Amino acid sequence: MSELAISLRGVVKRYGQITAVDGLDVSVPAGTCVGLLGPNGAGKSTTMRMLTGQSIADEGELEVLGFRMPGESKQARAQLGVTPQLDNLDVTLTVEQNLLVFTYLYRVPRRERKEAIERSLELARLEDRRDTRVDKLSGGMRRRLLIARSLVHRPRLVLLDEPTVGLDPQIRQELWALIDRLRSEGTTILMSTHYIEEAQRLADTVLIMSHGKAVAAGPPAQLVLEHAGSEVLEVYGAPSRLAEVEREAAAHGLSTRRTGTSVAVLGAGSVDGLEGERRPANLEDVFVLLTGEEIG
Ligand code: ATP
Numbered sequence: 001m002s003e004l005a006i007s008l009r010g011v012v013k014r015y016g017q018i019t020a021v022d023g024l025d026v027s028v029p030a031g032t033c034v035g036l037l038g039p040n041g042a043g044k045s046t047t048m049r050m051l052t053g054q055s056i057a058d059e060g061e062l063e064v065l066g067f068r069m070p071g072e073s074k075q076a077r078a079q080l081g082v083t084p085q086l087d088n089l090d091v092t093l094t095v096e097q098n099l100l101v102f103t104y105l106y107r108v109p110r111r112e113r114k115e116a117i118e119r120s121l122e123l124a125r126l127e128d129r130r131d132t133r134v135d136k137l138s139g140g141m142r143r144r145l146l147i148a149r150s151l152v153h154r155p156r157l158v159l160l161d162e163p164t165v166g167l168d169p170q171i172r173q174e175l176w177a178l179i180d181r182l183r184s185e186g187t188t189i190l191m192s193t194h195y196i197e198e199a200q201r202l203a204d205t206v207l208i209m210s211h212g213k214a215v216a217a218g219p220p221a222q223l224v225l226e227h228a229g230s231e232v233l234e235v236y237g238a239p240s241r242l243a244e245v246e247r248e249a250a251a252h253g254l255s256t257r258r259t260g261t262s263v264a265v266l267g268a269g270s271v272d273g274l275e276g277e278r279r280p281a282n283l284e285d286v287f288v289l290l291t292g293e294e295i296g
Helices: 044-052 073-078 095-105 110-123 139-149 169-184 196-202 220-228 239-251 283-291
Strands: 004-015 018-029 033-037 059-064 067-069 080-083 157-161 188-192 205-210 213-218 231-236 256-259 262-266 277-280
Touching (some): 004 044, 004 188, 018 188, 018 205, 067 073, 073 080, 095 110, 110 139, 110 169, 139 169, 169 196, 205 283, 213 220, 220 283, 262 283
Parallel strands (some): 033 205
Antiparallel strands (some): 004 018, 205 213, 231 277, 256 262
16 A cells, blocks of 8 residues: 555544534545545635644544644644645745745755755746745735745645635646646645636545535546546526426436536436537536535
């Protein structure tokens, strides 16, 4: 069996009456990229917080890079990079100074600091901005710096919380290139995201959470085939026609999802008599089917 970067067994986290994480089992093999998907309130952030030791599980066992959490969280954190969702860069400092501060926080030895900063600048493609104050950077540059800052100590595992939220598509693609490069260098990545395309592009494995539980886990293509089949039939029409299609599909034992003005019939490759547009099934179909919610 390959080495696990993350292992959760029966993990439960409660907040009063709310069970935010409800018996979660997760195995992340070292060197893979896992996309954590789920609707609002599914328990993604709570899971992330337990992995960094910011939050303590009520039940179950957590290991990060072979260290038991929360007891050995200090050792785990030394080899862990965390990119928060909220930009908490120091805007009064330059790009290089922000990185330097983190070389101290992560205890990068003095003789390695310069090289660590150069490497991070290069990864984030911010070499020519090293002396720019953070408040003069564009949104995309800031986000690249935020990720680069979590990499100064060459972590074996990186946790990315919604790395591209709120960015326009072109900038999102720049971030994807950065994440892809990290992955190709063998860094293990756990990334929470609301963007299905992001998970489909970058993740080796996707974990879909709903109400604190894992409802599906596996490579994106496999999940699509397993839950939505190879083809989806998209039927457009008036609400009464759509309701009819839903009944017909149910009679064939097929799942459907409403998408505004259409009904998508999953796994419809083999059904005759239904007229509509055929398209390949995708991860969004699986997400909606399993969580009952549209992606945000
Ligand atoms: P989002 O995509 O909106 O960030 P999420 O999947 O990250 O959602 P969590 O933030 O982990 O979900 O929340 C899971 C559940 O636990 C929610 O019902 C939330 O209200 C609750 N919760 C999370 N943190 C706390 C807290 N500190 N105190 C009380 N309840 C909390």
